[in-house]
Amino acid sequence: MRETTSDADGPMTVGGGRYELIGHLGSGGMGDVLEARDVNLNRRVALKFLGAGRLTGAAPGSERYIRAREMFVREGHTMARVEHTYVATIFDCDIGGADPFLVMEYVDGRPLAEYVGGDPLLLEQTVRWSGQITEGLAAAHREGVVHRDVKPANILITHDSSEVRIIDFGLARFADATESHTDMGTPLYRSPERCRFESGDERSDLYSLGCVMYEMVTGWPPFGDRHSDPAALAKEHQYRSPVRPGQQVPDVPDPLDDLIMSLLAKSPADRPRSARAVTRAVREVERVLESVAARRRQAPGHDTSQADVGITERIREAEKRVRRLLLQFGSAHDETVAARVELAELTGESGDERGAVELYERLGRDCQRRYGPHDRRALDAFEKMTRWTEGGYER
Incomplete structure (x- = not known):
């Protein structure tokens, strides 16, 4: 049973009141993951609870239950040693309640x-x-x-x-x-x-x-x-x-x-x-x-204004731009459409012709749903899709 506290009208907290529970992020075989706010540091965190009693099949207070909690603490310490951009950070480990939990970086x-x-x-x-x-x-x-x-x-x-x-x-x-x-x-x-x-x-x-x-x-x-x-x-x-x-x-x-x-x-x-x-x-x-992109940029009719910028970096920036415009305007706004066309073209130039076809097909269908089956933007997307289906630019 998870131990929580709260004032009469206040939020539920764990960890002696330090972590204010916000919502449920997910569940797995090991336990629940809850979004919370670290009251002391005023930052969002994720709390990963491990139902030790459920894992061991042992009653709280039993020798096996105690061993499980001790091992959980050791594993928490082990995980906390890993500090890297691409690894979610472990901030803390709390074993004070019935269900111990890890305090982790909240990843949006x-x-x-x-x-x-x-x-x-x-x-x-x-x-x-x-x-x-x-x-x-x-x-x-x-x-x-x-x-x-x-x-x-x-x-x-x-x-x-x-x-x-x-x-x-x-x-x-x-x-x-x-x-x-x-x-x-x-x-x-x-x-x-x-x-x-x-x-x-x-x-x-x-x-x-x-x-x-x-x-x-x-x-x-x-x-x-x-x-x-x-x-x-x-x-x-x-x-x-x-x-x-x-x-x-x-x-x-x-x-x-x-x-x-x-x-x-x-x-x-x-x-x-x-x-x-x-x-x-x-x-x-x-x-x-x-290398594939460099060869294609040399073909007649290609834009060489960004020849000194790597294709992978250009794709990543285009993807970010599409994501931002999708949130701001939706999938078929003219600015979003232009950004999606750029992403599809860069994807094809990188050698991923299948990916370019897929991106153009999605774009065409989105424009059809928004503006009708004969919309210029949709037809243009399907025309470009056909070009990449047939091999894209001349090499």
């Missing part, structure tokens, strides 16, 4: 899980977010911290900057040690050694990252789906080789295809040596995108 964003599970992501998004995830994992691994549950639900994408924040470091190990029967170490993204109930290490995180990248590139995980039997998934992770992403969707650069397959090697020894090595490999994919 959505989990990557809400972006995947259908169409492939834009190629530049995949490369950008993959690089940020690997940087965050590298920072954790340098501190000896292994995540053990890398999955889209544990990767948040911020609204303002479209950047990664990795959450829940160490909680899978806590669940293992307390004999939890939760979904920690989700079977869709679990490494072969974790499927064998081994503890795993840094390279287990890299396998899970490979599963996540595979889903970003293709639209689905390498094996099964969310309705698959966990035992069958475990066998596939251990014994079956996935189809290469590039055989399923177009425009996947060979270095990205090769990287994902190396991350999905069955033996940890056959995977990249470290998250830092993966970061370098992702940077190589970025250079491939830049």
